[in-house]
Amino acid sequence: MTPPLVAGVDIGNATTEVVLADATTGTPVAWDRTMTRGAKGSPSSVQGAAALVRRLARRVSGTVALAAVAPLRPVRTSAATVPEPPPDTGRFRVLTAGVSSPGGSGVGIGRPVPLDEVPASGEPVVALVAVGYREAAARLRALLSAGAPIVAVLLAADEARLVANRLGAPVPIVDGVDLAAVAGSALVAVEVAEPGRPLRSLTDPLFLATSFGATSFGAVPADSGALRRVARQLADVSSAVVTVGGSASDVSSEPLPSRVWTPDGAVSLAEAARLLADARPGAFARYALDGGDPIVVADLAVVDVGALASSLLFRAGTNEGGYALAGLLPTAGPVPADVLLGSALGVPVVCATSEATAAHVGAVTTPGAPPDAVVVDLGGGTVDVVRPEGERVVAGGGDLLTAAVALGLGVTRGAAEWAKRGPAVRLETPQLATQEDGDKTFLPVPQQAGAVGWLAAPGPAGLLPISVRIGPAEWRSFRLALKQAVLGTAVRRGLQDGVTGTVLVVGGPAGDDEVLRIVDAVLPDGVGLGRGNVAGALGHRYAVAWGLALAALAAL
Template identity: 50%
Template sequence: MSGLVAGVDVGNATTEVVIVRYGVPVAWDRVVTRGPKGSPSSLAGAAALLRRLERGLGEAVAEVVMAPMRPVRTTTVEVPVVAAGTGRLRIVAAGSPTPGGEGVAVGRPLRLTAGDLPHGEDVIALVPRDLGYAEAARLVRAALDAGIPLLGVLAEGDEGRLIANRIGRPLPVADQVDVTAVAAADLVAVEVRPPGRPLRHLSDALFVAARLGERDDAPAICAELYDVSCAVVARFANRQADSVGPNAPEATIERAVADLSRVAATAGARAGTSRSRSLLVAEMSASAPAAPPVRLDVGSPGPAVSPGPARPDEDTARTPADRFPGGGTVPVRRAPSEAAAARAGALSTPGADRNSLVVDLGGGTVDVVGPPGEVVAAGAGDLLTAAVAAVLGIPRGAADWVKRGPCVRLETPHVSLGEDGSRVFLDSPAPPGSVGWLAVPGPAGPLPFSSAMSPAEWRALRLAVKREVLGATVRRALDALDSLGGRGGGSVVVVGGPAGDDEVLGVLARELPPGTVVGRGNVAGVLGHRYAVAYGLATGACPRE
C-alpha cells in the first residue's frame, strides 16, 4: 500500500482532486468539469486529472473517495415587473447607452422622410433603422434649414451619437427606440442629459403634467426615471389596460414558478426523477432599475451517475462503486455527504474550531453546514453570472469575468479611472475602441463591458446584485439551519470557488449577527479556499500511521 488517498470532488463548474498521505496533502489540482456533474465525461475528466497527479508523484493512489453526485441545473426566466398604471402615458425608452446631443423636446412624432414636414407644429423626427445615420442627419439639417420646428430625433438603431454629431445643432437624439410604437402616439417627449447626469424634466411631475397632460399619472412615470440620463415618454390616445391589482405581482411570479417546475420536471423525467430541490426568487429591479426582470433559479437533480457501473438514474448514495473510471483498478469508496466533506475540509483552516459554521459556495448550490446539520440551497455562482449578464446585457461568458471584482474606466489609451477615483497609467495601451468604457481584467487583457455608467455606479450595482443573489441564498439556508437546532457558536468559514471573490465576505457578513467572525478558508493551511470537499473526502478515509 502506498498510503496515498485521493479525494475527488466533481462539481457543477470545476473538478478538484487532492491526494494525501496520512492526512497531509502532497498533490492537488483542478480542472473545468467536462459536461454535467456526474456524467461519464465529467468522470473521465476527473480520472485524467488524477492520473496526471499520480505521474507527478511517481506512484499510484491506494484509494479514491468520492461523494454522491447530484448535478444542479441553473435555469432562469424573466418575469416582467408589474408597473403602476400610467394611463395614456408610457415610457417607451430609458437609459439608452448611446444617445446624442442634449436637451428636452416635446412634439408630434413623425417619420423622417424626404417629403415635406409640417411647419405649424413642433415635430419629433422618427428615424427607422434602414434609413442610415448619414441620410438621417442630412434630412434633419434640410428640415431645420427650411424652418420646420423639428425639436428632437428618435432613432431605431444605435446611431444616436453619429446622427447628433452631423446635425450641427444641439438637439436631443435618443436611439434604440421602437419607432413603430412611438408613431402611434399623439405626443412624445424626449430628454437627453450628459452621461451620468440624471434627467431634469421628464423626472419632474409638474413638467410632465404641463406638457403631456395626465396629471394624475405623471408621478408614476417620473418615479421610473429618477436615475437615468436619457428617456422617451409618449402619450397615446387610449389608456393602457389596467394591469395592476393586489395580486398581480404574485400571479406573475406564480406563472414563472410553474414554468420552472415544468423545466425541472422535464429534466427529472430524463433522469428518472421529478424532484426539485429548491427555488430562488431574486428581485433584480430593487438593485438595478435598468434591469427590471425578476430572476428565478431552480436547482433540479439531473442524472446522478455513480463512479462505477450503474444506471443513469441511480444515485451514488445507493449504488455500489468499486472502481474508478479510465481503466484503472483503484478502489472507490463512497462518502455519505458532500456537505459533510466540505465541513471537514473547511475546519482544517487555521483558527477554525469544531463549532464553526461552514458556507460552501459552489457553481449551482450553496451548502451551509453546522453542528446540527446541513442545508443545500440553489442559487450560487452560476446564478450570479446570469444576473450580472441580465443587468448589463452582456453574454454570460463575459459576465463571469465582470462579476468578480472592481473595474476601471479607460479614460485615455494610457490612463484608467478606478472605482475609488484613482487614476493609474496603463502598462500597455488600451484596446482600440475601448476608451470611455468600463473594463475588467479578462482572459486576453482588458475586457470592456459598459459605457453607460461610472466605475462607482457599477460598484454599487455589483454589490447590490451579489447581496440579492448570494446573500439571499445564504439567508434562506441559515433560516433553514436554525430550524434544525441552531447555527453553532463558532466562527464562519467560507470555502468554494466564489469564496475567492474579495467582496464575498462583506456580502455574507451582512447576513450574520453583528460581531460574527467571518473568514475565508485555507484548507489544511496550504490549499486555499477551493479544495475543502476534496480534502475532506481524502482525510475522512485516509489510513492512519
C-alpha cells in the same frame, strides 16, 4: 522507492477535485481540478475523475494504492432570468430613450409630420426625416429660416449629430427612430439634455400632463399614474421620445404572470424575493414562469434585480431589471461511486459516509480552525452549511450570482462571470484608469482606444469592458448588494437554526475577495469567521477532496 499514495476524489456538479497524499507522512503531495464530465454520478464523470487521478500520479511519479470517494448524490440545479414586464403607461408610450448620440438640446412637443409636409406656420410640429443628413440639414435649415414651426426632429438614420452640427438652431434631434411608429401618434414630446445632464421636462409628470392635456384629449384620471410610470423610465437617460395617442403601450401582449408556491399559496416573483430571506429551505416547492407549467423543486432562490437596483438609485437604464432564479431540483438516490471508481482506477476504493462529512473533516484542517466549526461550502448551484451533526443545502450560489449580474448590467453571462468577481475600473485614457475608491492608476499595458470611457473588469485576456453607463463606485455598490442578495441570503437561510463558535467558508466562490464581508453581515456577534485553507496548503477549494484523502489514510 516512491511511497504509495492515497487519493481523495471529489466529483462535483461543476468541477472535480483530486488530492493525492503521501501514505507514509500523511501530507498532500499533489492536487488539481477539472471540469466534471457529464452529470455528476454518470460513468463519464467517474472516468474523468480517474483520468485526473492518473495524471496527478504521473506528475509526482507515484502509484495510488487506495482511493476514497463519497456517495454521489447528483444535485441538479437550474438558473433562469425573467425580464421585468413593461409598465402599463396607458395611452402614452416611451418610443425610445437614451440613444447614444442625440443632437441639439431642449424640449419640443408637437404633431408628428413628415419632412415633405412641414407647414410654413401654425401649431408646433415634430419633423420626421427619412433622408440622408446632407439633404436633411439643408431642408430643415431652410424651413427654420422661413419660420416653420419645427420644435424637434426625429431621424430614421443614426445621424443626429451630423444634422445638428449643420442646423444652426438648438432643436432637439433624436436618431434611430421608427418613423412609422411615430406617424400614427397624435402628439410627440422630444427632449435632449445637455451632455452629462439628466432629462428635466419629460421626467416631470405634471409637465407631461400639461403638455399633452392642453389638447382635445382632456384630463383622464388614469393618466396620472401612467405619466408617473413614463417619467420613472426616463430617470437615467439624457434623451427620449414620448408619444400620446395612436399605438399605446400594449400590456395585453405581456406573458402570463410567473408564480412561486409557498406554504401560504401562490405569490408573485417580487413577493417571493421579499420573503426569501426568512423562508426555510424547501418552503418554495414549485414555480412557474410566464404562465407555464409548474416546476417542482426541493428549494428555490429568487432575486429581484430591478428592485435592488431601484433601492440603490442604480443607473440601470430603461430596459434592465427583472428576476434571477435558481432551483434545486429533486434528485434520485446516490450511485455506487466506490464500485464505479474502483473499476476505473483498478485499485481499492473506500466510500466515505457523505460529502458533508468529508467537507467538514477537510475544512477544519485549516490552521487555527476549531474541530466543531460550521463549514459553509459555496458552490455553483447551492450553498451547503455543514455542521458536525449534519448539513443543510439551499439553492443559490455562484451561478445565480452570475445570472443576476448579467441581468442587472445587461451583459452576457460570460462577461458577468468576470464582472462579478471584484473591483472594476473606468478607463479614462488607454493608459489611465480610475479605481472604485477614486484613485487614478496608470495601466502597465495600453488598452484599446474604443474602451475609453467604459467600466472594465479584469478578464481572461486583460481588462474586459462591461458597461459605458455607470462608474466604478456605482458598480461597487450594486455588486456588493447583489452578492448580499444571493450569497448572503443563502448563508442566512442555511444558518436559521442558529450558529455559535466559528464559521469557515470554503468552495469556489470563497476565493472572492469580498465574500467574507458578505457572510459576516449575516452572522451574529461573537461568532468567528474565516476562509478555509485546507491542510494549510490547499486553499479554499479542496475541503471535500482532502477530507476523503484523510478517510483513505485512515483505512490503510
